[in-house]
Amino acid sequence: MKGQKNWVREKHTHPLIWCAAIICAILSVAVIIAGIAVFVGYVIVHPRVPFISVVGGNLDVFQVDPAGVLVSQVTIDIKAENDNARAHASFQNLDLVLSFGGQDVAELRADPFDVRKNTSTIFHYVVQSSPIPLDPGQTDAVSESLRRNEVTFNLKGSARARWRVGFLGSLKYWCHLDCHLQFHPLNQTLTNAKRCSSRGK
Numbered sequence: 001m002k003g004q005k006n007w008v009r010e011k012h013t014h015p016l017i018w019c020a021a022i023i024c025a026i027l028s029v030a031v032i033i034a035g036i037a038v039f040v041g042y043v044i045v046h047p048r049v050p051f052i053s054v055v056g057g058n059l060d061v062f063q064v065d066p067a068g069v070l071v072s073q074v075t076i077d078i079k080a081e082n083d084n085a086r087a088h089a090s091f092q093n094l095d096l097v098l099s100f101g102g103q104d105v106a107e108l109r110a111d112p113f114d115v116r117k118n119t120s121t122i123f124h125y126v127v128q129s130s131p132i133p134l135d136p137g138q139t140d141a142v143s144e145s146l147r148r149n150e151v152t153f154n155l156k157g158s159a160r161a162r163w164r165v166g167f168l169g170s171l172k173y174w175c176h177l178d179c180h181l182q183f184h185p186l187n188q189t190l191t192n193a194k195r196c197s198s199r200g201k
Contacts, residue, residue: 048083050091050115050161052175053197055079055122057190059183062151068139070132072105074098074153076181076190080113081120082163089115089163096157096177098127101138105129105153146185153181155196 054076061073076098082089096108106127115121134142145151158176179196183189 049173049199050080050082050084050089050163050175051197051199052078052080052091052094052159052177053199054155054177054179054181054190054193056193057181057183059151059185059188059190060126061128062146062183062185064134064139064142068134068136070100070134070138070142071129072100072132073126073128074105074183076108076125076127076155078108078123078125079120080115080123080159080161082115082117084163085118087163088117089161091115091175092160092162094157094159096155099154099156100129100132100152101134101141103132105132108157110159149184149186151183151185153183155179155181159198 056075056077058075059072060075061071063072064070078094078096080089080091080094090112091110091114092112094108094110098105098108106129108123108125108127110123113121142151156178158174160172161175162170162172164170175198177196177198180192181196182191184191
């Protein structure tokens with residue numbers, strides 16, 4: 001019909017929806033700013049993970065008596081290192097187990113300790129095992145190791161490192177070791193200490 005008007009009713013957005021949208025926008029901006037701040041802080045501070053490693057050792061005693069009983073004494077130097085130039089580090093729960101041929105020889109532990117920034121601490125362990133009775137197969141394996149001038153011990157365990165990196169906060173990390181320590185009985189030296197480290201794991 002002529003002269004008839006079509007009325008369109010406008011829909012208004014509910015105020016709660018506007019509030020939710022504004023809050024989401026603020027949170028998004030806050031997350032972006034926090035991410036940029038953490039990235040810039042990381043670039044400036046460049047935090048490094050503290051680590052533990054074997055830095056030396058000796059096979060002081062390694063012999064089997066006629067009754068097939070193994071007696072050994074091993075010296076192991078464990079280093080806890082903190083490469084951070086701006087942060088001290090602390091270590092807790094250092095617990096390592098030294099074994100030979102599947103039998104535990106000794107447990108290496110340390111009380112909680114601190115390592116100042118950009119320094120390291122070395123623990124000198126002298127491990128003397130209790131006499132280990134060997135069966136004929138194990139006795140043959142030990143004899144073969146001595147013939148080849150290569151005796152292998154296993155070292156496995158972990159320590160918990162903690163360090164504070166400026167405004168990035170306190171960081172925690174588990175350092176794990178799982179290594180085969182190879183000794184030369186003739187000169188008693190450890191040949192592969194550089195391969196036993198928690199760095200990069």
